[in-house]
Amino acid sequence: MSVTPAEQAVLDRIDEDLLVRVTGDLLRARGQNPPGEEAATVEVLAAAGRELGLEVLRTEVEPDRDNLSITVASGNGPGLLLLGHTDVVPVGDGWTTDPFGGEVRDGRIYGRGASDMKGGLAAALTAIAALRESKLTGPVELAAVVDEEETGKGIRAYVGARQRPFLGCITAEPTDLQTIIAARGDSYLRVAVHGRSCHAGNPDDGANAIYGAAAVVAEIEHLHVSLAAEPHPLLGPATWSVGQINGGTGGSIVPAHCTLVADRRLLPAESPAAVLDDLRHRVAALKLEDRGLTVELDMPMEMPAFETPADAQLVRSTESARRAAGGRDLPLGGWTAACDGGYIARDLGIPVVVLGPGSVTTQAHRPDESVPLHELLTAARAYTLTALRLLG
Numbered sequence: 001m002s003v004t005p006a007e008q009a010v011l012d013r014i015d016e017d018l019l020v021r022v023t024g025d026l027l028r029a030r031g032q033n034p035p036g037e038e039a040a041t042v043e044v045l046a047a048a049g050r051e052l053g054l055e056v057l058r059t060e061v062e063p064d065r066d067n068l069s070i071t072v073a074s075g076n077g078p079g080l081l082l083l084g085h086t087d088v089v090p091v092g093d094g095w096t097t098d099p100f101g102g103e104v105r106d107g108r109i110y111g112r113g114a115s116d117m118k119g120g121l122a123a124a125l126t127a128i129a130a131l132r133e134s135k136l137t138g139p140v141e142l143a144a145v146v147d148e149e150e151t152g153k154g155i156r157a158y159v160g161a162r163q164r165p166f167l168g169c170i171t172a173e174p175t176d177l178q179t180i181i182a183a184r185g186d187s188y189l190r191v192a193v194h195g196r197s198c199h200a201g202n203p204d205d206g207a208n209a210i211y212g213a214a215a216v217v218a219e220i221e222h223l224h225v226s227l228a229a230e231p232h233p234l235l236g237p238a239t240w241s242v243g244q245i246n247g248g249t250g251g252s253i254v255p256a257h258c259t260l261v262a263d264r265r266l267l268p269a270e271s272p273a274a275v276l277d278d279l280r281h282r283v284a285a286l287k288l289e290d291r292g293l294t295v296e297l298d299m300p301m302e303m304p305a306f307e308t309p310a311d312a313q314l315v316r317s318t319e320s321a322r323r324a325a326g327g328r329d330l331p332l333g334g335w336t337a338a339c340d341g342g343y344i345a346r347d348l349g350i351p352v353v354v355l356g357p358g359s360v361t362t363q364a365h366r367p368d369e370s371v372p373l374h375e376l377l378t379a380a381r382a383y384t385l386t387a388l389r390l391l392g
Contacts, residue, residue, distance in 0.1 A: 003324050007388055013130040014380050019122055020109065022048050023376060024102030026118040027111030033087035038146045039064045041086040045121060045144055046070075052129045061146055061157045071141040072128045078165040079138035080387050081350070082124040083340060084172045085148030085155075088113035094367035108370040115358025119371040120172030120379065123357060127383035136391035138167070148340050151301045155340040159347040167390055168314030168351045170383060171341035174358030177375055177382070178330045179319045181312075181353055182234045185266030185305030186338035189279060190259065191216050192296040193247075193288070197256035206254035207292030210247045213258040215286050216295070217242050220262055223282070232267050234307075234334025239265045265338070272302035304342035306352050314351040314390065321385035322355060326378045335360070355382065 003011065025048070029040035042058070049056040049070040058066040068086070091099040091112050099112040109119070124142045131140055141164070145154030193213045198206030224240035231237040240262055247258025264275055276299045283295055308315055310332055319332065337360050341352040357375035358364070 003385070007385060010130055010134055010384060010388060011381055014126055014377070014384060015129065016377060018129065019126040019376055019380055020104065020373060022125060023109055023114070023119055023122040024104070026122060027102035027109065027114060028100055030100060031086055031088045031113060032090045033147060033149045034090065036062070036065055036087070036147065038086040039066070041118070042066050042068050042144065045086065045125065048125060053132065054128060059157070059161070061154050065146045067146060067154050067158055068144040069141055070125060070128060071139050072131050073139050074134065074136035074391070075138050077138040077391070078167045080140045080390055081166045081169040081344070082128070082140065082142045082172055082383060083169050083344065084117055084121045084124060084142065084144050085340060086121070086144050086146055087149045088116065088118070089149050089365050092367065097368055104373070107374065108372050110368060110370040112369055114363065114369045114371040115174040116360065116364035116369070117173050117356060117358070119358050119376050120174065120356035123376050123379035124172050124383055126380040127387070130380070130384050131387055134388065136387060138391050139164070140387045140391070145340060152303055152340065152343070155343045159343050162348060166350050168353070169341060169344045170318060170386065171339050171352060171354045172356040172379070173339050173354050174356050174360045174364055174371070175335065175354050176359050177322065177327045177355065177357060177378055178333045179315065179322055179353055179355050180335040181310060181315055181332050182232070182268060182307040183305060183335040183342065183354055184235050184238070184338055185270070185272070185303050185342050187264045187266060187272045187275060187299055187302040189262045189264055189276065189297065189299050191262070191283070192259045193257070194294045194296070195254070195256050196292060198254045200252045200254055203254050206256070209255045209258040209293060212288045212291060212293040212295070213245060213247060213260050215288065216283055217245070217260060219282055219286065232334070235267060235336060238267045238270060265336070266305045268305040268307040270305065272299060272304070303338045303340070304346040305338070306342045306345035308345070308351045308353060312351050315353060317390040318353050318355060318382070318386045321389055322382045325381035325385055327382060355379070
């Protein structure tokens with residue numbers, strides 16, 4: 001679908017200078033999580049929203065960690081939600097540019113979070129600003145939440161308090177400007193094994209917690225292999241990965257405690273609670289108590305998966321807008337990463353797609369992270385056109 005003259009008039013109000021300026025300002029604001037430094041990022045975004053005459057609402061999640069909503073009010077019907085997060089992963093090593101510099105070079109802007117996902121936040125804000133004079137059937141809201149990179153405190157607080165109805169949600173995460181209609185979820189499972197310490201010269205006098213943890217790790221590896229037999233058509237299989245293990249106090253002491261943390265990627269039909277229960281039953285079948293061991297399991301983080309039908313109104317509107325905005329010829333896709341959009345789909349029952357500038361595979365969480373300026377503009381155009389077509 002081509003751009004109509006009325007739509008073009010709104011697109012002409014997109015301020016490219018504002019888009020680049022806000023992206024740079026956001027990149028210069030530290031937002032690393034951990035430890036939870038979103039406050040400066042939130043203030044930059046809130047100040048830009050106030051400057052543009054938009055409705056700005058801050059809601060405390062924890063001290064110095066506010067969720068932020070920026071809205072262009074319009075009709076009284078259901079609106080469009082643009083979703084993002086204000087935290088970024090820690091900088092890490094290997095940078096050759098200033099990770100908080102917002103340097104523009106060779107058509108790209110550099111800094112931690114450029115792709116994931118301060119560029120998406122700036123594009124969403126710029127789109128909302130362009131829609132200020134448009135007559136829509138409902139509002140367009142940018143919800144920028146804290147703690148996406150850790151335990152999801154921000155999005156859980158947002159869905160818990162949400163009252164406004166939406167026809168759909170676009171999560172502005174980096175997708176290389178491909179419309180994503182399904183995304184895997186994620187969960188962390190923690191397994192704590194408790195035994196009994198003794199002198200390593202007589203190890204049978206104790207109960208070795210590391211041996212128990214090793215048996216759990218082997219079971220998780222077996223589970224990972226078995227999941228490969230049932231892939232999702234867009235997302236591939238669910239996966240297990242043990243990412244952390246810690247136990248023991250010295251080589252000559254039989255360890256009394258060992259803790260491991262595993263990452264479990266979820267498919268849309270899966271329940272995090274069911275995954276935890278399944279692992280609990282499988283660990284019980286190992287009969288570690290016969291070795292004098294006890295086990296505790298919990299799930300400190302879970303982020304739901306989602307899938308939106310390809311023929312949903314939100315998908316049709318977003319995809320037509322993306323192509324009309326200058327997006328490449330790409331099919332509807334799936335995303336093996338997880339995002340806050342899963343909570344919107346599960347807890348609010350709202351259709352969700354993911355669409356944003358930058359790359360989760362080649363830029364996010366890497367040194368010298370950057371995003372192309374032309375993708376920022378295309379994203380802003382796509383969000384603007386989606387709002388016009390969904391709420392027109």
